[in-house]
Amino acid sequence: MKSRIVWGTVAHWRGAPKEHSFSYPVFTFAFDVDELSTLRVGPRLLAYEKRAVFSVRNADYLSGEGTIREKVERVLKAHGRNESPARITLFTSPRYFGYVFNPVSFFACFDSNEKVVGLITQVNNTFGDTHVYPLVCEPSEMPVQWSFSKDFFVSPFFNMEGQYEVALEAEGERAKVRVDLHKDGQKAFAATLSGDGMVIARGVLWATLRKFPITSLLTMPRIHGQAMQLYFKARANVYARPDPASSYTIRSRQNIIHKARLALLSVLRRVREMTR
Numbered sequence: 001m002k003s004r005i006v007w008g009t010v011a012h013w014r015g016a017p018k019e020h021s022f023s024y025p026v027f028t029f030a031f032d033v034d035e036l037s038t039l040r041v042g043p044r045l046l047a048y049e050k051r052a053v054f055s056v057r058n059a060d061y062l063s064g065e066g067t068i069r070e071k072v073e074r075v076l077k078a079h080g081r082n083e084s085p086a087r088i089t090l091f092t093s094p095r096y097f098g099y100v101f102n103p104v105s106f107f108a109c110f111d112s113n114e115k116v117v118g119l120i121t122q123v124n125n126t127f128g129d130t131h132v133y134p135l136v137c138e139p140s141e142m143p144v145q146w147s148f149s150k151d152f153f154v155s156p157f158f159n160m161e162g163q164y165e166v167a168l169e170a171e172g173e174r175a176k177v178r179v180d181l182h183k184d185g186q187k188a189f190a191a192t193l194s195g196d197g198m199v200i201a202r203g204v205l206w207a208t209l210r211k212f213p214i215t216s217l218l219t220m221p222r223i224h225g226q227a228m229q230l231y232f233k234a235r236a237n238v239y240a241r242p243d244p245a246s247s248y249t250i251r252s253r254q255n256i257i258h259k260a261r262l263a264l265l266s267v268l269r270r271v272r273e274m275t276r
Contacts, residue, residue, distance in 0.1 A: 002032040006175045008195015018234040027212050031090045033068045055095040063250040079134045085109035096216035115139035119168050125154050128258035130251035143169040151246045157236040238269040
């Protein structure tokens with residue numbers, strides 16, 4: 001089995017208007033997508049397209065019909081990579097008792113020589129939008145880095161300007177993915193996900209539940225908590241969410257909670273403008 005569960009850390013840093021950083025212990029999964037159809041740890045502990053404590057659903061990833069592999073292959077082919085990857089690793093948090101919110105998921109694609117040929121990056125913001133950055137490359141050894149322009153609104157404390165650098169640095173027994181945002185020639189934001197991978201088994205999943213019983217449910221509260229610190233302590237500027245304009249924004253669904261966040265964002269932005 002190549003699929004793993006990763007115990008590690010997510011860390012964020014930003015440099016302006018005041019330096020602000022944080023890190024949290026987390027777990028994530030690194031699924032070999034070809035193992036998903038047979039990956040079942042039970043009863044009802046880990047399942048694919050079925051209800052379980054941890055569950056993976058095709059509908060949560062990318063766009064269109066089909067399996068996750070089929071969707072990844074369509075993205076790669078649309079961007080000049082006609083040969084199907086020999087292996088695809090999905091870094092993600094699966095549904096936890098049916099609930100899921102992944103700020104970002106990565107699809108690491110490898111050829112038959114275990115060289116990287118792509119890192120499709122799916123980003124979800126807290127306003128109901130989902131965006132895909134289709135990162136492809138010539139077969140390369142890790143670490144592999146991609147640079148590209150920002151064209152998706154994620155944090156209300158950053159506008160749409162800037163250049164991303166995303167790097168896949170390790171995959172397997174050790175996992176590490178890094179995301180940097182550069183503005184005006186300087187690093188403005190940095191995020192890393194890193195940790196040690198363990199083969200998925202019943203004992204490891206139960207140990208994960210004991211060590212991280214509510215971590216999956218804390219993602220959104222932590223986002224809001226850090227946002228309040230940036231607003232009140234760092235006095236960061238607040239930017240309005242633009243209407244999605246990129247063809248790579250694959251979903252934009254505002255429910256009542258998303259609309260409430262947008263309304264609060266508007267109020268905070270006006271208050272900040274009045275207090276400058």
